[in-house]
Amino acid sequence: MSSNQSDNDETHRGWTYESLSAARQTLISPAVKLSYKKPLWIVRGERQFLYDHNGVEYLDAYNNVCHLGHCHPAVVQAVSKQMAILNTNTRYLHTAIVEYASRITATCPPELSVCIFVNSGSEANELALRLAYAYTRQKDLIVLDSAYHGNTNAVVEMSPYKTDHPDGPRAPSHVHKVVAPDDYRGLYRRDKYAPAELGPLYAKHVEETVRKIEHEGRKVAAFFCEGILGCAGQIVLPPGYLASCYKAVRQSGGVCVADEVQVGFGRAGTHMWVFQTQDVVPDIVTLGKPIGNGFPIGAVITRPEIARALGRLEYFNTFGGNPVACKAGLAVLDAIAAEGFMENARVVGNHLLSSLRALARKHPVIGDVRGMGLFLGVELVLDRHTLEPATALTSRVIDAIQQNDKILLGTDGPFNNVVKIKPPLCFTVADADKVIAAFDSALKQETQNATILAKL
Amino acid sequence: MSSNQSDNDETHRGWTYESLSAARQTLISPAVKLSYKKPLWIVRGERQFLYDHNGVEYLDAYNNVCHLGHCHPAVVQAVSKQMAILNTNTRYLHTAIVEYASRITATCPPELSVCIFVNSGSEANELALRLAYAYTRQKDLIVLDSAYHGNTNAVVEMSPYKTDHPDGPRAPSHVHKVVAPDDYRGLYRRDKYAPAELGPLYAKHVEETVRKIEHEGRKVAAFFCEGILGCAGQIVLPPGYLASCYKAVRQSGGVCVADEVQVGFGRAGTHMWVFQTQDVVPDIVTLGKPIGNGFPIGAVITRPEIARALGRLEYFNTFGGNPVACKAGLAVLDAIAAEGFMENARVVGNHLLSSLRALARKHPVIGDVRGMGLFLGVELVLDRHTLEPATALTSRVIDAIQQNDKILLGTDGPFNNVVKIKPPLCFTVADADKVIAAFDSALKQETQNATILAKL
Numbered sequence: 051m052s053s054n055q056s057d058n059d060e061t062h063r064g065w066t067y068e069s070l071s072a073a074r075q076t077l078i079s080p081a082v083k084l085s086y087k088k089p090l091w092i093v094r095g096e097r098q099f100l101y102d103h104n105g106v107e108y109l110d111a112y113n114n115v116c117h118l119g120h121c122h123p124a125v126v127q128a129v130s131k132q133m134a135i136l137n138t139n140t141r142y143l144h145t146a147i148v149e150y151a152s153r154i155t156a157t158c159p160p161e162l163s164v165c166i167f168v169n170s171g172s173e174a175n176e177l178a179l180r181l182a183y184a185y186t187r188q189k190d191l192i193v194l195d196s197a198y199h200g201n202t203n204a205v206v207e208m209s210p211y212k213t214d215h216p217d218g219p220r221a222p223s224h225v226h227k228v229v230a231p232d233d234y235r236g237l238y239r240r241d242k243y244a245p246a247e248l249g250p251l252y253a254k255h256v257e258e259t260v261r262k263i264e265h266e267g268r269k270v271a272a273f274f275c276e277g278i279l280g281c282a283g284q285i286v287l288p289p290g291y292l293a294s295c296y297k298a299v300r301q302s303g304g305v306c307v308a309d310e311v312q313v314g315f316g317r318a319g320t321h322m323w324v325f326q327t328q329d330v331v332p333d334i335v336t337l338g339k340p341i342g343n344g345f346p347i348g349a350v351i352t353r354p355e356i357a358r359a360l361g362r363l364e365y366f367n368t369f370g371g372n373p374v375a376c377k378a379g380l381a382v383l384d385a386i387a388a389e390g391f392m393e394n395a396r397v398v399g400n401h402l403l404s405s406l407r408a409l410a411r412k413h414p415v416i417g418d419v420r421g422m423g424l425f426l427g428v429e430l431v432l433d434r435h436t437l438e439p440a441t442a443l444t445s446r447v448i449d450a451i452q453q454n455d456k457i458l459l460g461t462d463g464p465f466n467n468v469v470k471i472k473p474p475l476c477f478t479v480a481d482a483d484k485v486i487a488a489f490d491s492a493l494k495q496e497t498q499n500a501t502i503l504a505k506l
Numbered sequence: 507m508s509s510n511q512s513d514n515d516e517t518h519r520g521w522t523y524e525s526l527s528a529a530r531q532t533l534i535s536p537a538v539k540l541s542y543k544k545p546l547w548i549v550r551g552e553r554q555f556l557y558d559h560n561g562v563e564y565l566d567a568y569n570n571v572c573h574l575g576h577c578h579p580a581v582v583q584a585v586s587k588q589m590a591i592l593n594t595n596t597r598y599l600h601t602a603i604v605e606y607a608s609r610i611t612a613t614c615p616p617e618l619s620v621c622i623f624v625n626s627g628s629e630a631n632e633l634a635l636r637l638a639y640a641y642t643r644q645k646d647l648i649v650l651d652s653a654y655h656g657n658t659n660a661v662v663e664m665s666p667y668k669t670d671h672p673d674g675p676r677a678p679s680h681v682h683k684v685v686a687p688d689d690y691r692g693l694y695r696r697d698k699y700a701p702a703e704l705g706p707l708y709a710k711h712v713e714e715t716v717r718k719i720e721h722e723g724r725k726v727a728a729f730f731c732e733g734i735l736g737c738a739g740q741i742v743l744p745p746g747y748l749a750s751c752y753k754a755v756r757q758s759g760g761v762c763v764a765d766e767v768q769v770g771f772g773r774a775g776t777h778m779w780v781f782q783t784q785d786v787v788p789d790i791v792t793l794g795k796p797i798g799n800g801f802p803i804g805a806v807i808t809r810p811e812i813a814r815a816l817g818r819l820e821y822f823n824t825f826g827g828n829p830v831a832c833k834a835g836l837a838v839l840d841a842i843a844a845e846g847f848m849e850n851a852r853v854v855g856n857h858l859l860s861s862l863r864a865l866a867r868k869h870p871v872i873g874d875v876r877g878m879g880l881f882l883g884v885e886l887v888l889d890r891h892t893l894e895p896a897t898a899l900t901s902r903v904i905d906a907i908q909q910n911d912k913i914l915l916g917t918d919g920p921f922n923n924v925v926k927i928k929p930p931l932c933f934t935v936a937d938a939d940k941v942i943a944a945f946d947s948a949l950k951q952e953t954q955n956a957t958i959l960a961k962l
Contacts, residue, residue: 061601062601063601063605065601065604067599070599070601070604071599073604073608074599074603074604076619076620077604077607077608077611077619077620077621078596078603078604078607078620078621078622078827079620079621079622079808079813079814079816079821080813080814081622081813081814081816081819081820081821082596082622082820082821082822082823082827083597083820083822084596084597084598084599085597085598089597089598089599090598090599091598091599091600092592092594092598092599092600093591093592093600094591094592095591095592095593095594100592100594100598113594113595115594115595115824115825116593116594120592120593120594121589121590121591121592121593123590125589126586126589126590129585129586129589130582130585130586130589130590133577133581133582133585133586133800133801134577134579134582134586135549135550135551135577136548136549136550136551136556136576136577137551137572137576137577137800137801138548138551138556138569138571138572138576138800139569139571140534140538140540141539141540141541141545142540142541142545142546142547142548142556143523143526143527143530143540143545143546143547143548144547144548144549145517145518145519145521145526147530147534148521148526148529148530148533148534149519151533151534152529152533155533163532163533164532164533164534164535165533165534165535166534166535166537166538169625169626169629169802169825170625170626170629170823170824170825171824172629172658172823173625173626173628173629173657173658176657176658176659177657177658179659180658180659180662180675183659183675184675201629201632201633201821201822201823202628202629202632202633202636202658202659202660203632203635203636203639203658203659203660204658204659204660206636212819215818215819216817216818217816217817217818217819218819219636219639219640338824339824344589344593344594344825344828344830345589345593345825345830346625346802346825346831352535357535357536357537358535358536358537360535360537360673361672361673362671362672362673363537363668363671363673363674364537364538364539365535365537365538365657366538366539366657367538367626367628367657368571368626368627368794368795369571369625369626369800369801369802371534371538372800374800374801375802
């Protein structure tokens, strides 16, 4: 379908790569960045594949928004059908919002029984914050180092990933950052401590922050934490971490928010929500990205008493909870159940994990392999003892795999030295093997180059 | 199409009005409110009509999001088609975002040449704020009394409509509220001052606020103002108002933001953007609501130097600017041009304005009729001298017109005594006449009731 002349006429629409790049540079803010040294012009997507303007197929190992695969027909059909029937706001009754709320709360612990729908993960975290402020009447927030909770003002201010950037806004005094529970590079490491020790050790930093806030005469409004830490470098929380943190925060009257925007909807392979792997019940769960397989939706799920915290103040969201969005959300939930995507995330994710760990035995530059299901991180280091980040090499590896192997990957982590693998959940074992082979050859090439350079 | 048995099976899906209402009450936060004393269960929309679960047709004189009419086929088709081809983020090149940015900036003054796309008007105002903060390195904001700029934390804090609500958060000290230029009920009124005097008089309050901020040793970050004031009660800005305000704000280094979320896209009848009727060029324009005819989109359009203000910090918006959203936006712009919607807004709007003014001569309770194009307000008062707001009566009138005449209207204004008319732009003169007739009979009925009550 992609490369005959009439298709090209339609997809190219008179543009060349050069004219399109130039026009984008003029018309779109430079803050909106393109990926890769030579950005791709993508014209079509299907399942785990993207196609560029020349019809070249790329394996997408990177996009966790098109959760079920690009252009999943059930979501396309649900949206197309509902758009032609009705798309209006939540000030009228409609079955879709009620059915979707019923279905999504059924995947959560029974305490989390009330929904508010928004348009994005940022809007969801903004609303979680409003609810926490209104419910606790406190202002102090506890977040993790390198965390990212969205692109709007209040959530940027509670995202050290942004406030620690030299061009970012400064974090306000009510935002308290604690160390991320990184057992590879962090304060307490897996080579010194047993897994069961790490959770409580890292949680002590939250406990101390709570005490510091209370010592200054205030109490905690909220503690925000992702299920797996994304921008911090795909960090899996140590066992018992959230339970200890939640206990400390709740003793101070604070609200515990589970940010599942990146990692939810079965991606972790064993549970629908990653907080479930920590055996805790949050007070608020925020959802976004994969929720509509690309259709703009976000959601806040909470306990009834927190949902009532705005009092008589109306919360109106123009697009949030409209019938089209809710039908998209329902189609995603149906497909996850019908097509066994969670189980596939577990199987393919475990295959990737063990293959990457085997690769690590061959390539000393692979310092760590971690993650759950199809949310994985591969941390590249120049030295396994100093853990010196292989930042430049990581970026070259990603570009080489894109250009030579036509596989799309991204980087993350405070040093941008973690390769991020989070493909659509229709990813197969064969796809995983392609990623492994590409990694192997890119690392071989880069290591050779480095050896040659060292000899010069 | 609406009322045969198989359609009912599909639309009712086993629900009754009572069971659906009850489930919604349990599953959706009470902060998300339903309209009308007896809320409607709406199952279908087409052009300016909505249909309830019994197949009853309602004339929608209220929803400015479905700008071209409910389920406009061009938008449905554009979204359905693109969703099946590609829906991914802005980290790849794509023609749709570039073409849409080109088309939307072409409707603006040439200075406004750079876009960033988001998912809602709230996200657009949040981003405008981030850009203003980064560009000016100042914090002080000037907003109008009763203004509403969105539902996320920072824009709620700069929305007196919310911060002055008894259950709202308090406005922070960096947000400065000036009187709204309401020439009917405000500080300077049209019965005392000529139109040309009112703009400069009201702008003096902005000038004084600028001086106060500078006197305290700071400068202005931004001045936000809607083209027509929505929540303040559909207030048309007096001539020269924005020019004087912008001058004062810019002398202090501040950025002038035109919030066109409610009123843009030709609704005012004579211009694509309402700021154009004030003969000014803003530094940032924010768009939302009608931009995708219901598909979730928002946009920020600004000058290149402001777009660069985030420096090396990336602005990533997961859904913003995706090909589906941009195709929806393009379809809306095409339809506005092809179907003459702006001209229709002018013609039908003027017909409504003159008919409502004729009605005002008959009904003393109509204190004022105002607006532009198809964004109109009818302010109801118990006394034309004291201007005592007819709040309860306004709500009864709206409910009566919904129940008896099957016409959907809303209320707004600080006293909730302004009937808001902002229908899809396919609204006809015949539709307008139905609104007038319904108003006439509802007011007659309410006045009779009031007279009877007064005699008891």
